[in-house]
Amino acid sequence: MSETPSPVDGDPADVLCTPADYVRWAASRFEAAGLSYGHGLDNALDEAFYLVRGALHLPHELPEVYLRARLMPAERRRLVGLIEARVTTRKPIAYLLGEAWFCGMRFRVDERVIVPRSPLAELIMEGFEPWVARPPRRILDLCAGSGCIAIACAKAFPDAEVHAVELDDGAAELMDANIADHGLGGRVHAHRGDLFEPLRTAGVEAFDLIVTNPPYVPDDEWAALPAEYHAEPRLALAAGTDGMEVVDRLLHEAPGFLAPGGTLVGEVGASVAPFMARFAGLPAHWPEFVHGGSGVFVIERDDLVDWLQGDRDVG
Structure with missing residues (x-):
């Protein structure tokens, strides 16, 4: 497994502003950390988008304009915490969000x-x-x-x-x-x-x-x-x-x-x-x-x- 890289210098929440920023950063972190994908998704980019969308309570079919919207400070901190937790704990995203989707329906999930x-x-x-x-x-x-x-x-x-x-x-x-x-x-x-x-x-x-x-x-x-x-x-x-x-x-x-x-x-x-x-x-x-x-x-x-x-x- 690849060595987990350090986060960017300083607080990422001070630098990353939009959902698109966090999708890009998360995908890079996931790929560099050598995570395993097998809980409904099969690649770092899809996992990153799923985490960001879920954490922000946005719909599955997300208009592109929302990816360019500026996030509130609390939303940025939450995303940084979830992305780091995915890398350091290796827990599936569904456990970090407390939910998963099956047959188009939301279900509570945990360990x-x-x-x-x-x-x-x-x-x-x-x-x-x-x-x-x-x-x-x-x-x-x-x-x-x-x-x-x-x-x-x-x-x-x-x-x-x-x-x-x-x-x-x-x-x-x-x-x-x-x-x-x-x-x-x-x-x-x-x-x-x-x-x-x-x-x-x-x-x-x-x-x-x-x-x-x-x-x-x-x-x-x-x-x-x-x-x-x-x-x-x-x-x-x-x-x-x-x-x-x-x-x-x-x-x-x-x-x-x-x-x-x-x-x-x-x-x-x-x-x-x-x-x-x-x-x-x-x-x-x-x-x-x-x-x-x-x-x-x-x-x-x-x-x-x-x-x-x-x-x-x-x-």
């Missing part, structure tokens, strides 16, 4: 949850077409974290009943806050517990659609990740020697919670190879994404049941 960035957003916004034939009446989000997937599904399917399950108490508290922020307390039902266990005790009916972004990073790969990822909860990322410990349980238990004709959609990111090695012959589909991302599998309940039966017969 209790991973930063929302899943390509599942594209599937949600497209109504899971062509993988789901009709609008689901009941949806489950497993390993829900901030609750962004469950909330986005509730918005995409306004007639659906949505349930969300999260194991970690801190993450579940943040999920509750996001559900309340989006006014969905009556439609998104939050559960605390390990995968399907709280649904068993609650006697919840089967689901037409289960969506999950579980931990799937092999332990040794997690250990080698840049500091930005180590700022996120390990529980939400690392999952054993091949990263498939939680996914294995999901696949084996999901049929009992899927309605006839139901569909399971899960993300395994860069762990497609260990997924296919461990679950050889699983008849899953792998959607392609227009807006980037990969590693999402789709499988229908009947196909999963048949594969599990064959796997038991072989075993």
Whole structure:
């Protein structure tokens, strides 16, 4: 990693005046510091613009004239502090701002949850077409974290009943806050517990659609990740020697919670190879994404049941 350069001589807030000044300076600082980008953006300039826009509470589609506007002294000091914090702490920008965007919606985030960035957003916004034939009446989000997937599904399917399950108490508290922020307390039902266990005790009916972004990073790969990822909860990322410990349980238990004709959609990111090695012959589909991302599998309940039966017969 490159040595972090010193800031400009004196107080940058005395020299830099406009949002454009801070975008330029931040991008230079980020690039020179050798930061890692992987929480929704992939380069120093985009990160710099995202930080400046977010800190100033400006819209995503920002007219260029605003980039030339002079900032108040307090705004300048806040931007300098955030830019320096990004360099020195290596925390993702979402944690520094306390917010992230998913499916066009704002969510509260902090170190209790991973930063929302899943390509599942594209599937949600497209109504899971062509993988789901009709609008689901009941949806489950497993390993829900901030609750962004469950909330986005509730918005995409306004007639659906949505349930969300999260194991970690801190993450579940943040999920509750996001559900309340989006006014969905009556439609998104939050559960605390390990995968399907709280649904068993609650006697919840089967689901037409289960969506999950579980931990799937092999332990040794997690250990080698840049500091930005180590700022996120390990529980939400690392999952054993091949990263498939939680996914294995999901696949084996999901049929009992899927309605006839139901569909399971899960993300395994860069762990497609260990997924296919461990679950050889699983008849899953792998959607392609227009807006980037990969590693999402789709499988229908009947196909999963048949594969599990064959796997038991072989075993």
